[in-house]
Amino acid sequence: MTEAFPRSDSGSVxxxxxxxxxxxxxxxxxxxxxxxxxxSIVSLLDDKVFSDAPSMLAYCKDKFGFDFLAxxxxxxxxxxxxxxxxxxxxxGVKSGTSLPTEITADHLADDSLLIPVLEDDALIFCLDELxxxxxxxxxxxxxxxxxxxxxxxxxxxxxxxxxxxxxxxAELEDLTKQFTNYRLAVEQTLDKRWGxxxxxxxxxxxxxxxxxxxxxxxxxxxxxxAYYFESYDHSDIHETMIKDAVRTNAYRDFIYANKHLFxxxxxxxxxCGTGILSMFCARAGAARVIAVDNSAILDKARENVFRNGLxxxxxxxxxxxxxxxxxxxxxxxxxxxxxxxxxxxxxxLPSVFFARDRYLRPDGLLVPSHASMWVAPVSDGEYVxxxxxxxxxxxxxxxxxxxxxIYAEARMTVMPGDAVCGEAHAFRMxxxxxxxVEDLVFEDKWQTTLSDKVDALDGFLVWFDCFFGExxxxxxxxxxxxxxxxxxxxxxxxxxxxxxxxxxHWRQGLYLIDKTKAKEIEVGPGKKLAGEIRYSTQExxxxxxxxxxxxxLEGGDKQAQTWQLN
Amino acid sequence: xAGEGMEIEVAEKQLKSLDHSEQHYFNSxxxxxxxxxxxxxxxxxxxxxxxxxxxxxILKDxxxxxxxCGTGILSMFAAKAGAKHVIGVDMSTIIxxxxxxxxxxxxxxxxxxxxxxxxxxxxxxxxxxxxxxxxxxxxxxxxxMLDTVLYARxxxxxxxxxxxxxxxxxxxxxxxxxxxxxxxxxxxxxVYGFNYSPLKDTALSEPLVDTVExxxxxxxxxPVLTLDLYKVQAADLAFSCPFDLTARxxxxxxxxxxxxxxxxxxxxxxxxxxxxxxxxxxxxxxTVFYLQDVLTVEQGEKVECALxxxxxxxxxxxxxxxxxxxxxxxxxxxxxxxxxxxxxC
Numbered sequence: 028m029t030e031a032f033p034r035s036d037s038g039s040v041x042x043x044x045x046x047x048x049x050x051x052x053x054x055x056x057x058x059x060x061x062x063x064x065x066x067s068i069v070s071l072l073d074d075k076v077f078s079d080a081p082s083m084l085a086y087c088k089d090k091f092g093f094d095f096l097a098x099x100x101x102x103x104x105x106x107x108x109x110x111x112x113x114x115x116x117x118x119g120v121k122s123g124t125s126l127p128t129e130i131t132a133d134h135l136a137d138d139s140l141l142i143p144v145l146e147d148d149a150l151i152f153c154l155d156e157l158x159x160x161x162x163x164x165x166x167x168x169x170x171x172x173x174x175x176x177x178x179x180x181x182x183x184x185x186x187x188x189x190x191x192x193x194x195x196x197a198e199l200e201d202l203t204k205q206f207t208n209y210r211l212a213v214e215q216t217l218d219k220r221w222g223x224x225x226x227x228x229x230x231x232x233x234x235x236x237x238x239x240x241x242x243x244x245x246x247x248x249x250x251x252x253a254y255y256f257e258s259y260d261h262s263d264i265h266e267t268m269i270k271d272a273v274r275t276n277a278y279r280d281f282i283y284a285n286k287h288l289f290x291x292x293x294x295x296x297x298x299c300g301t302g303i304l305s306m307f308c309a310r311a312g313a314a315r316v317i318a319v320d321n322s323a324i325l326d327k328a329r330e331n332v333f334r335n336g337l338x339x340x341x342x343x344x345x346x347x348x349x350x351x352x353x354x355x356x357x358x359x360x361x362x363x364x365x366x367x368x369x370x371x372x373x374x375x376l377p378s379v380f381f382a383r384d385r386y387l388r389p390d391g392l393l394v395p396s397h398a399s400m401w402v403a404p405v406s407d408g409e410y411v412x413x414x415x416x417x418x419x420x421x422x423x424x425x426x427x428x429x430x431x432x433i434y435a436e437a438r439m440t441v442m443p444g445d446a447v448c449g450e451a452h453a454f455r456m457x458x459x460x461x462x463x464v465e466d467l468v469f470e471d472k473w474q475t476t477l478s479d480k481v482d483a484l485d486g487f488l489v490w491f492d493c494f495f496g497e498x499x500x501x502x503x504x505x506x507x508x509x510x511x512x513x514x515x516x517x518x519x520x521x522x523x524x525x526x527x528x529x530x531x532h533w534r535q536g537l538y539l540i541d542k543t544k545a546k547e548i549e550v551g552p553g554k555k556l557a558g559e560i561r562y563s564t565q566e567x568x569x570x571x572x573x574x575x576x577x578x579x580l581e582g583g584d585k586q587a588q589t590w591q592l593n
Numbered sequence: 594x595a596g597e598g599m600e601i602e603v604a605e606k607q608l609k610s611l612d613h614s615e616q617h618y619f620n621s622x623x624x625x626x627x628x629x630x631x632x633x634x635x636x637x638x639x640x641x642x643x644x645x646x647x648x649x650x651i652l653k654d655x656x657x658x659x660x661x662c663g664t665g666i667l668s669m670f671a672a673k674a675g676a677k678h679v680i681g682v683d684m685s686t687i688i689x690x691x692x693x694x695x696x697x698x699x700x701x702x703x704x705x706x707x708x709x710x711x712x713x714x715x716x717x718x719x720x721x722x723x724x725x726x727x728x729x730x731x732x733x734x735x736x737x738m739l740d741t742v743l744y745a746r747x748x749x750x751x752x753x754x755x756x757x758x759x760x761x762x763x764x765x766x767x768x769x770x771x772x773x774x775x776x777x778x779x780x781x782x783x784v785y786g787f788n789y790s791p792l793k794d795t796a797l798s799e800p801l802v803d804t805v806e807x808x809x810x811x812x813x814x815x816p817v818l819t820l821d822l823y824k825v826q827a828a829d830l831a832f833s834c835p836f837d838l839t840a841r842x843x844x845x846x847x848x849x850x851x852x853x854x855x856x857x858x859x860x861x862x863x864x865x866x867x868x869x870x871x872x873x874x875x876x877x878x879x880t881v882f883y884l885q886d887v888l889t890v891e892q893g894e895k896v897e898c899a900l901x902x903x904x905x906x907x908x909x910x911x912x913x914x915x916x917x918x919x920x921x922x923x924x925x926x927x928x929x930x931x932x933x934x935x936x937x938c
Contacts, residue, residue, distance in 0.1 A: 263799075265792070266780075266792075266796075269784055269785075270780075275785065279785055301784075301789065301792065303784065303785060303787065306787050307785070310786070327791045327792055327795070330790075330791035331787065331788070331789055331791055331792075334788045334790060334791070335787045335788050417629075417633075421632055421666065422632075422638060422639075422642055422666065422670075424666065424669055424694065424698050425694070425697050425698055426632075426664060426694050427697070428690050428693035428694045428697065429625055429628065429629075429664065429690055429694070431690070431693075432625075433625065
């Protein structure tokens with residue numbers, strides 16, 4: 028069957044000119060063996076996602092008492108029949124109408140049921156994976172036809188067989204065409220996913236080769252997550268992340284230096300991206316790695332895994348970790364690169380906690396194991412002049428209107444170490460094995476003693492450190508820097524995103540004080556500042572972050588300002 | 594002002610009702626950063642300033658339309674140059690900032706700023722004398738507003754009206770870029786010991802917006818598209834152009850680089866600026882198209898090329914680009930040719 032698929036060109040470059048019509052289809056070096064793995068199968072009756080058809084159908088049978096195979100066998104459905112049955116069920120689920128108690132051939136008479144309800148319904152491709160049509164019925168049918176054929180004289184019987192043969196060949200051709208069309212539809216959908224909102228798809232953006240969702244489909248709830256996941260579809264962001272050697276080296280060094288923690292283990296990689304961490308784990312001897320990501324980059328991860336000969340160890344699953352059904356009940360290690368700007372922006376950590384509580388064995392390990400957050404006062408007149416005061420005179424015009432809101436948002440930037448004008452303060456250490464979602468919304472105290480670098484207090488800088496402990500019992504003291512910890516005797520791995528070391532793609536969060544509103548305080552070397560720092564999530568933008576800092580001279584009045592990370 | 598607050602709300606609603614890709618396009622202009630980058634691009638902003646402010650005799654008492662006015666800087670230049678009235682139009686909510694800016698600069702009675710799509714708004718003047726616009730995108734045409742400018746021209750420009758700028762040319766040259774190609778493309782061959790070639794294909798198909806040093810340029814530059822803004826039609830933006838690149842020296846060609854020049858020919862003394870590798874940095878940088886092969890060229894040899902460009906069918910602000918190349922030499926070992934497909938998105 029797989030031979031029937033047209034092989035797409037193996038690269039973006041080709042010397043032939045005969046592909047004028049679709050010369051910009053994404054290159055997809057489809058590998059047939061990979062195909063079964065390539066697509067995630069959405070449950071017929073709810074939103075769960077599975078990596079193969081039989082386990083999805085088993086789930087539907089167990090959970091909802093709907094036995095697809097039994098219905099198929101009872102009605103003796105062929106390929107088209109199965110497609111119709113799938114679409115009948117999906118249509119019912121989508122429109123919220125209940126299915127007939129007993130599905131009959133009449134329910135499947137309508138040819139419009141051949142139009143897929145889900146645009147890239149992986150289930151339809153996997154029909155061939157299902158157990159053969161119940162042998163009894165198929166045999167009975169064939170026997171009956173055979174008898175009929177033999178009833179005539181010999182010559183007409185041969186004619187009839189030839190005729191039948193031709194008919195079947197025509198049918199096969201039809202099926203092949205049908206498959207090709209589906210295949211094209213899926214390719215187009217995947218193409219589109221590289222640049223288009225998944226929600227737009229769900230909301231029924233019509234496409235060639237696929238049917239639009241009903242216009243009255245429920246209004247999609249605006250959840251930023253679709254956009255969030257898409258932002259990871261493109262390879263440049265992955266390039267930035269992989270080329271961030273501080274980040275990637277830390278994971279590599281920890282995993283390769285601690286192969287005993289991975290050898291023979293089952294590992295879960297949450298938000299695997301291109302699959303680099305999963306492949307590190309596989310090389311370190313993991314028995315099995317499950318790599319989960321909800322972005323289209325997962326297709327590239329699969330190819331990467333395949334080309335590196337690790338597809339026997341690593342299983343790639345597309346979906347939200349909260350939705351996917353993993354092929355295992357428990358894992359020994361969870362590895363994840365979940366950190367966002369100022370550590371908690373993008374709010375991926377709750378997903379890691381979810382997976383930890385759901386899948387990690389009681390003695391299992393989280394990689395990394397700890398993370399801490401730092402704040403320090405900043406004084407950098409040059410930065411303020413170039414980025415804030417600049418608007419006062421733009422080609423002779425006053426553009427201070429552009430300054431409005433300039434203080435409302437955190438600015439992600441790499442600051443030079445000498446912009447920091449006082450001791451850095453570690454305000455929170457998270458032990459990731461035990462931390463809870465509630466711990467991510469907090470207000471902590473902070474304090475600093477100003478140094479001789481202080482001219483004026485321009486704002487605050489926030490960054491984080493990350494620690495890779497070798498066991499759950501490992502304790503990282505609250506105020507320890509990554510450097511101090513890494514130097515702690517054994518071969519320890521940790522990294523910082525702070526201003527005194529190599530810059531990372533996380534940069535630092537700069538919170539500029541709005542001097543049009545703030546009271547100026549008398550600063551100088553040796554003076555002590557104290558206050559609180561609060562992290563909270565934003566209403567209506569779950570992945571955003573509000574950060575409020577209060578500050579004042581020790582014993583004096585405090586003032587406050589809130590910044591957003593959007 | 595309550596009225597303005599409501600207007601912003603309406604504008605935001607209107608933005609939300611657009612196609613997702615369109616929304617993304619307009620929203621990306623709501624943020625400060627991009628306006629800061631454009632204003633701080635001195636080559637760009639100063640060229641427009643000179644073209645407008647040095648030609649007061651042309652702008653005096655004229656009705657001017659600024660298409661995609663952003664922070665309103667070009668509108669203010671035009672008002673300062675003596676225009677009778679300036680209408681600035683922008684879909685992005687940056688226009689509310691522009692209004693504040695125009696007001697504090699005392700130009701509110703000279704400049705009317707309208708939020709909306711050029712194709713949908715109601716113009717306070719039936720015709721205008723001059724259209725000014727900074728519509729250019731990367732590779733001139735990517736995410737460009739040219740079609741909107743053409744709509745404004747066809748709908749509102751007087752018969753003998755002027756367009757600032759009125760001429761744009763895309764140039765292409767071959768470059769030696771071995772080190773960087775290795776870093777950008779070859780990188781994917783070995784990522785921490787793993788084969789990442791699936792991402793290499795993607796990297797090759799995405800033109801790279803970056804600065805190219807003049808010394809990397811191996812061939813003479815060749816124009817592949819010249820737009821006369823008085824005549825060009827939206828359909829002309831899908832184009833095919835055969836051209837030759839002549840090697841200036843013995844070297845290798847890893848990629849083609851493209852850039853554009855912009856001219857204001859209506860000025861008393863024509864003003865032009867270039868975004869090429871031979872001149873000052875602009876925020877447009879240059880656009881690099883890596884070739885699958887490395888061409889080994891000798892001085893004087895010609896590489897026969899063709900460039901085909903068309904807006905993507907699904908998202909018209911994206912571009913589908915095809916480059917064909919063939920090096921014919923007497924040395925059969927150096928002969929090479931191929932076709933590369935790119936997508937700017």
